[in-house]
Amino acid sequence: MENKKRVVVGLSGGVDSSVAAYLLKEAGYEVIGMFMKNWHDESVTISNECPWMEDSTDAMLVAEKLGIPFQAIDLSEDYRERIVDYMFAEYEAGRTPNPDILCNREIKFDIFLKAAQKLKADYVATGHYCQKNQFQKDGKTIYQLIAGADPNKDQSYFLCQLDQEQLSKALFPIGHLQKSEVRKIAKEQDLITADKKDSQGLCFIGKVRLPDFLQQQLKPKKGEILMVSEDLPIYQKTNIPAGIDTQDLDIEMLESICLPIQYNPVDGKKVGEHTGAHYFTVGQRKGLQVGGTGKPLFVIATDTQSNIIYTGLGEDHPGLNRYGLFVPAQEVHWIREDLKLNPGESARYQTRIRYRQPLSEATLLMKKEGLFVVFDQLQRGIASGQFVAWYIENEAVGSGVIY
DSSP: OOOOOOOEOOOSHHHHHHHHHHHHHHTOOEEEEEEEEOOOOOGSSSSOHHHHHHHHHHHHHHHHHHTTOOOEEEOHHHIIIIIIHHHHHHHHHTTOOOOOHHHIIIIIIIHHHHHHHHHTTTEOOOOOOOEEEEEEEETTTEEEEEEEETTTOGGGGTTTTOOOOHHEEETTHHHHHHHHHHHHHHHHHHHTTTOOEEEOOOTOOOSOHHHHHTTTTTTTOEEEEEEEEEOGGGGGSSOTTOOOOGGGGOOHHHHHHHHHOOOGGGGEEEEEEEEOOOOOOOOTTTTTTOOOOSSSSSEEEEEETTEEEEEEESSSSSTTEEEEEEGGGEEEEEESSOOOOOOOOEEEEESSSSSSSSOEEEEEEEETTTEEEEEEEEEEOTTTTTEEEETTTTTTEEEEEEE
């Protein structure tokens, strides 16, 4: 009998990874279930529920039901170093990190993958809603990261930092299914996770609200909320000049369209106080607690050095909506290295700057400083530290950290 390919599946205790394990077993792989324990700092779990204990038990019961070996692996040290410390540092610097994208790049498809390879695994598999294709080009196998078939659940954005090597070892057994079909399979197989609610919130802390989590390390400190008028002269420069082709924008114009505006206290008037600029993110509307403004107030910038929040009135405020963003050269990542743009080159792609956002058309212009992304339509709430991902139809081609 030929040797079966061995797959380690990350069993999270949720329905998606449970069904992924079942489908792999049905497809004839030798399957090992592994639960990743990423977090157990009790001081930060707000409720006395302990989500990972429950999840770990569910994962074990699923493995038992499927008759596959099971083990738990404690990655909490790596997790703290690579994800949690990064998050605190980013928020402290006034940026908005995306821990889920990092968790996939640094934990699931790096540390977890290495642990699986110690078990002589050929692949690792997860319950992500995305798909993988491959084709030959110039005698080389090229792997494609394709959106999940369920448009409401597509998670390709969260995997936009993976590279060819990581993709070559990855399997996404449920990517071709709708969520409803996944639940149906789980019910038919009588898996304990069939009706379990999808986990919300951060990819690790379970039932913790982000501000509560941040307050563990970033202490509250009072500062001013300033409101900036939409007539600020600098806004004249952030629009694309009429009648000019995006390709013809010079570097100075690109920078005024794509780089975040640096505000000064003289640019706004005080409308309230906050408890710490590092708790707020661009585009945020809730939690400002400033009344009597008529239209809603939105955060348009935060300055964590001076502890000031800059806000704008109404969703059409020019500080909230931008035509472009910039990704520094060292942060530009190509999943499809064969499509990489060199300085001086440009291309049209569809892009998204947050999970589940509909794709929007943009021109990508590569310069030696980095990548300028100029959108056809205004984009709301472009936040430093978040990721922009670019696509050809339903294939994620590359991504980068927004400056």
